[in-house]
Every structure is written in C-alpha cells, then in structure tokens.
Amino acid sequence: MTTEIKDGGPAFPTNGPDNGVYGAGLSLRDYFAAKAMPLFIDLVPTEVWNQGQGIGGKVDSALMAAKAAYRMADAMLAAREAACAS
Template sequence: MSKQDGGPAFPVADYDHMVFQPSTVAETKRDLSGMSLRDYFAAKAMPLAWKAAEDGYFDSGEDSINANVAACAYQMADAMVSARSSGAMSEKMEMPNPTDEELASPEFEAIWQLIKSWDVNVPTHYEGYCSANGSHVKMILDAIASSKST
C-alpha cells in the first residue's frame, strides 16, 4: 500500500510459526499484522460518516452516498494516522468548548446520544481515557465541517 497505514492495529504477539507454517516472509508478516491501524480508524469513524450522510452532507444516490461515506471515514482515518506519525501528539492542546448554538443543534444532540457512554482517548489533548463529553462532540462537528470544506 502506498498510503501510510499506521502499521498493524492488532499485531499477534505470540505467533507460533510451527502452527501456522508460513512459506514466505510476506506470509509471516500478513499472519502477524492483523488489520491496519488506518482500517481500524476508518471503521471507528464510520458511525460519524453515516451521520454526516443522514444529515445531507453528501450527494444523493445509494452508490454516491456509500462511496462518500467510505471516503469520509478514510479521510478521518488518514488525519488520525498523520497526526499520530507527525509528532502532533506530543504537544497537548486545550479541549475546545462547544458554543451555546452548537449545544442546541440537533447534530450535537445526535452525536452526543451516540458517544455519551464511550470512554474516549484524545492523545493530542490529554493522556489516558475519559468519559465522552461536549468537547468531544465539538471536535467531531469541527471534523465534519472541515471535511465538507475540502
């Protein structure tokens, strides 16, 4: 793959070459790697991409919507992989606060209902995991708005 994929998302640490019996180095790497981190990030971004589609951010038509949702999820994944590899994670940023207008929007409420029970890790802003909050929703809304402008 020519695009940076972030490496394996779930590498196999205790690989037993006697059980799997790979015949080539490439086969061994494939057995050890699992899915790419890029694919994992894209899968995690899919609910947000579908929410954007439901809200009318993409062209109509089933094939067009499916392609746009997939492209949106991979754009978010690429941004995550890029931020992870660029060193952007080393500088912690302040979490953004949603405005009163954002708090009152149906989009904010829909995303909040989806993520409110999640434990979230945003390493560019803090270390470890915490319960999802309004700042996380604002970051999602900002990412969707940014993807619409590109």
C-alpha cells in the same frame, strides 16, 4: 507513479513463534476508518439511506462516507506520526 499508503501497520499484532508478527489482521488505518465511519454515516440524512439513493441522486452515499472515513483515518495517522516525531 504510485504512492504508498501509510497504513500504520497492524492494529492488533500478535507475536508469532519467532517473535515476528503473526496474524496481523487489519491495519491501523482500517481500524481508524472503521471507528470514524459512524460519524460520516450519521451525516447522511436517513431518508437517503432508506431510499438507497445517492445524495441528490448523483453521489453514492456509502462511497462518500467510506472515502471520508479513510480521509479521517489518514489525518489521524499523520497526527500520530507528528506527535511521535516531536
């Protein structure tokens, strides 16, 4: 069973010749995650990044920050959808 990820559609759509989306680029979900990423990078101690190791040697810090950024992006999209529904 697969779950479709709601990505919010294109972040910066442009109209094509037939008024359809042309060159949609990244999704709104990707845009939100990219905006949230600095927060999660800042939460990881500098020495962990400098040594290229995971926190406690067990977790890949970059993967952890990326997953957290996408969780934040998903929360932002859910809040946006709830606000539009009311």
